[in-house]
Amino acid sequence: MGDFALTRHLPGLEVPYVSLGEYPTPIEHLPALGDVWLKREDLSSFIYGGNKIRTLETLFADAQAKGLKRVWTLGAYGSNQAVACILHARRVGLEPGAVLFPQRATPTGADNLRITLSECEHVIALRSIATFPLHWWRLLREHGRSSYLVPPGGANPMGALGHAANALEIAEQVTTGLMPTPAHCVLAVGSTCTTAGLLVGLPLAQKLGLWPGQLPKLHAVRVTPWPVTSRNQILKLARSTARYLQQIGGPRVDVDPKMLVLNTRHFGWGYARVTQSGLAAKQHFEELTAPPLDTTYAAKSGAALIELAKELSGPILFWCTKSSAPLPTADSARLASAPAFIRSWLNRAQPNH
Secondary structure, eight states: OOOOHHHHHSTTOOOOOOOOSOSSOOEEEOGGGSSEEEEOGGGSOSSSOSTHHHHHHHHHHHHHHTTOOEEEEEEETTOHHHHHHHHHHGGGTOEEEEEEEOOOOOHHHHHHHHHHHHHOSOEEEOSOGGGHHHHHHHHHHHHTTTEEEOOGGGOSHHHHHHHHHHHHHHHHHHHTTSSOOOSEEEEEESSSHHHHHHHHHHHHHHHTTOOOSSOOEEEEEEOSOTTTSOHHHHHHHHHHHHHHHHHTTOOOOOOOGGGEEEEOTTOTTSTTOOOHHHHHHHHHHHHTTOOOOOTTTHHHHHHHHHHHHHHOOSOEEEEOOSOOSOOOOOOHHHHHTSOHHHHHHHHHOOTTO
16 A cells, blocks of 8 residues: 655644555656656556545545544546545445436446446436535535535545645655656646645645756646636635645645646537547557546546647656556446436447447
């Protein structure tokens, strides 16, 4: 199991943490795209990896510290966070639940939903996102004191600290020569948690004397709509995370808005809507035997990477956010007993939709 770079460098920090991932995740060169390097977050766990694991390590620990036994998460039908929450919660003695709202039917989304339905006994699948606020309010009212409610994407200051820790991890990897100091970082942004954490963690690494050279630009590639994903939302969470870090015993960190470049060119027609540039990036990565790109998130940031690699100068570090661990076998009996509208959605999830 990995360690938590934040408390290793700031031993007095009062932050809950439970180890779920295998760290440090590797950094690898992808010379076919030029001076491009990959942060292999897809390898963060052999059970189910991706960037969500770092968020859950602090949030699950917080649930444990409060004596709670159930965690509820929410997301779209094909949510990576729902799968991560469900597959990792029982490892630390927590019972998972999920509230899911509709999205565009995609093969990867269908794979995730099959696992969610197979592995979790407490799934509330909604017919419309319009009813989500009511169901979430009911959860808060009925289970708010007995269950831990994980926010969308884990996007709160405690969850973002997991990605601030990743920035310290990267600083150590750069210092040991695994890659040159990146001039640019490229990653998908949805709930804003990963990006906000890096906006705190990178200047923290510099303040602690861990980061060699200038800090990189963060090219956050939008995959969810405004106002869920906006420049203001990212910076708001980053600043809240910086304040929280100081409140629990860390140093003051100033968030620099100039570090953030919000890239909206690859969003397409909406969340989980496949783009031609995303499909091309996915195919190109497959041809290079590079890590997997899912069409909802990483393929859109991958398309931006391919474009930016031709425009930018200096080393680029790209976030591989989609788990590459094999999924468990789906439970056909549970899938057969799912509501008819869910079975219909799964049937519509054909390749390249």
